Amino acid sequence: MSKMRLVVVGNGMAGVRCVEEICELAPDKYEITIIGSEPHPNYNRILLSKVLQGDASMEEIILNPWQWYEERGIRLFAGQKAVRVDTDVKFVETQTGLRLEYDRLILATGSSAFIPQLPGIGKPGVIAFRSMEDCRKMVEAAGQYRRAVVIGGGLLGLEAARGLLNLGMEVTVIHNASYLMNRQLDRTSAEMLRKELESQGMQFLFGKLTERILGRKRAEGVQFSDGSKQRADLIVMAVGIRPNVELGKTSGIHVNRAFVVDDYLRTNVPDVYAVGECAEHEGIVYGLVAPLYEQGKVLARRLCDAETEPYRGSIPYAQLKVSGVDVYSVGRIDDGEGEIAYQSLDGIQGTYKKILTDRGKISGAILYGDISEGSKLLQHLKRGTDISAIARTFSSGGGDRGEDAAASMPESEIVCNCNSVSKAAIIRAVQEGGLKTVEEVKERTKASGSCGGCKPMVSAVLRLAQSGAVQATVEKEPAVCGCTELGHSALKAILEERRFARLDQAMAELGWRTPSGCTSCRPAILYYSRDGESLNKKRAEWDSVKLSYGTGGDFEQAAGIGLTLEHSLSGLRLPNPLTIAVDVGSKGRGGLLVKELGISLAPAGWEIYAGGNETIPVRQAQLIAVEPSLGTAVDLIVACCVWYGNSAYYGEPMWRWLDRIGLIGVRERLLDPEARVDLLLEKPAGASDPKIAIGAGWGEGHAGD
Known part of the structure; x- marks a missing residue:
């Protein structure tokens, strides 16, 4: 079968990362062609500021060298600009007349620096800061001239200004707002940043609107709307970006600010997709590497054609990449967009922390001077963590530092958000590979290889791993039984991936020591197999939900709740029997605190308990939530059962599953409305449609509803 033709317009970070993933998932599916407007292989545009500041060379920021394309059979047309897309005939044409036909097309055209149309803007000496060529021009200008003006006091402008300072120029930053990085910082942190950058030699003019570029043959300065002027030999524009969407104007592709895409990055034209800074999802265009x-x-x-969750948008975060300055901002930080849950300022140490909430959940954060908690706070925002769950971790000293922060971080915590690298993955790489430097960690795991913002935490985890204070978690999982060396997680993963027709076939191909297995492994194989032998005959083994009722109270209402739960959970495959206690104002509580799950009417609403055990070891159930709505409370129980059935090991009781998953993690997912609905809509083999529990089945007159 011939390969499909995939053409990618754009050789930047977003498009090539997508191609990398395709080469991993289905290396023989596509004949891939990439068109790149710059005469270079794929490089890390975010690290151009490091090149300008002298912390990296042009060669060091190359992500995929020429050889990478050759090894994968990818045709790269570098230095070519796509000028037309014909979506009817399905071809892309470049400015040299090259015509490339496609079956599927990815638009990854990125964005360009926004250049305001001011009088004199086209004069020599006025440049943007967006590409390797821009970087080269700035280095050349610094060798000939002395005074520079950077227009724009945001991330890019400050990084460009710091680079020009390193090149020996006098630099003045012009900003139209009243303080620096006004989209990412508040006045307090911005003032700390201003003072630090002024101590490094940077100068600032605030509240200035540039009206024209001065000079005859070459730029000699700028004039502002108030009539004042600023002399300069070099003017760098850093006032924003504009998506490159020219290809959509004549091709029928829907363009708003950028190419409009759905949750699977599809445009309105069949077989045409868009990704990165040229894609607009739910009205938002992202310019950060992690969302791309x-x-x-x-x-x-x-x-x-692999199963995937849809793209639901990203949480914005930013880190300033200027030597000697640590600034991190995440989420919504505008005044009036959230309540301040925590704020601390240490003038001696030069640190500042501010955490904002919206309706009890973390909505944004600013860190200055000590950014070690940045990744942790980003994960809390992604999970929608309730502020009360982490309030005790705040400290007046601005939080843990360095290795202390790394040591307190759970192993599953993501350190590098751009490349989804966890603390555990870094520790394993360091200890298994004998890694010595952050660069070696980056080479092995990709951690800190994109925006570089996580480099301080990667360094801290590296030192922690080298100290021997922690060890990589490589403990071998106990075997399911004596018939095999496989543990439950390994067996589950294999059986969910492979489709065995019969039980004996599965045991034979997986190297079972006992051909017929035993009473421990046979039901486990059947449970983990989605299409296993005699699964329907074994259905009774999975129907193991029982109800327990308290004495007294409104038994009719309790029975109605129990009936709905039984119907909602009918046919659900559960790894271990569980009992749900239902208590509606009774005195006996129905064994609520020693049952696997429980629902109880209380003055504040419906209390949900989980994780009890009435046999050895006796465990008391823990409170998961208090819900004012009975319908939501029932949804929560059903969602918990679905999650337990899908992720627990065969024979694993709910209390042990809760310990393994983590009570806080369970609470966060079940209390997130979107995540809860996603669980309810999952349909394990043979189960009743769980949608019947979503707010349904409750008439008027029920207490707490």
């Missing part, structure tokens, strides 16, 4: 990589992963799986 998230989009690329979803699109790659879509193009390879």
Whole structure:
């Protein structure tokens, strides 16, 4: 079968990351062609500021060298600009007349620096800061001239200004707002940043609107709307970006600010997709690397016909990449968009922390001077963590530092958000590979290889791993039984991936020591197999939900709740028997605190308990939530059962599953409305449609509803 033709317009970080994923998932599915407007292989545009500041060379920021394309059979047309797309005949044409036909097309055209149309803007000496060529021009200008003006006091402008300082120029930053990085910082942190950058030699003019570029043959300065002027030999524009969407104007592709895409990065034209800074999802265009990589992963799986969650948008975060300055901002930080849950300022140490909430959940954060908690706070925002769950971790000293922060971080915590690298993955790489430097960690795991913002935490985890204070978790999982060396997680993963027709076939191919297995492994294989032998005959083994009722109270209402739960959970495959206690104002409580799950009417609403055990070891159930709505409370129980059935090991009781997953993690997922509905809509083999429990089945007159 011939390969499908995939053409990618754009050789930047988003498009090539998508191609990397495709090459991993289905290396033989596509004949891939990439068109790149710059005469270079794929490089890390985010690290151009490091090149300008002298912390990296042009060669060091190359992500995929020429050889990478050759090894994968990818045709790269570098230095070519796509000028037309014909979506009817399905071809892309470049400015040299090259015509490339496609079956599927990815638009990854990125964005360009926004250049305001001011009088004199086209004069020599006025440049943007967006590409390797821009970087080269700035280095050349610094060798000939002395005074520079950077227009724009945001991330890019400050990084460009710091680079020009390193090149020996006098630098003045012009900003139209009243304080620096006004989209990412508040006045307190911005003032700390201003003072630090002024101590490094940077100068600032605030509240200035540039009206024209001065000079005859070459730029000699700028004039502002108030009539004042600023002399300069070099003017760098850093006032924003504009998506490159020219290809959509004549091709019928829907363009708003960028190419409009759905949750699977599809445009309105069949077989045409968009990803990265040229893609607009739910009205938002992202200019940060992590969202672009998230989009690329979803699109790659879509193009390879692999199951994938849809792209639901990303949480914005930013880190200033200026030597000697640590600034991190995440989420919504505008005044009036959230309540301040925590704020601390240490003038001696030069640290500042501010955490904002919206309706009890973390909505944004600013860190200055000590950014070690940045990744942790980002994960809390992604999970929608309730502020009360982490309030005790705040400290007046601005939080844990360095290795202390790394040591307190759970092993599953993500350190590098751009590339989804966890603390555990870094520790394993360091200890198994004998890694010595952050660069070696980056080479092995990709951690800190994109925006570089996580480099301080990667360094801290590296030192922690080298100290021997922690060990990589490589403990071998106990075997299911004596018939095999496989543990439950390994057996579950194999059986969910492979489709065995019969039980004996599965045991034979998996190297079972006992051909017929035993009473421990046979039911486990059947449970983990989605299409296993005699699964329907074994259905009774999975129907193991029982109800327990308290004495007294409104037994009719309790029985109605129990009936709905039984119906909602009918046919659900559960790994271990469980009992749900229902208590509606009774005195006996129905064994509520020693049952696997429980629902109880209380003055504040419906209390949900989980994780009890009435046999050895006796365990008391823990409170999961208090819900004012009975319908939501029932939904929560059903969602918990679905999650337990899908992720627990065969024979694993709910209390042990809760210990393994983590009570806080269970609470966060079940209390997130979207995540809860996703669980309810999952349909394990043979189960009743769980949608019947979503707010349904409750008439008027029920207490707490």
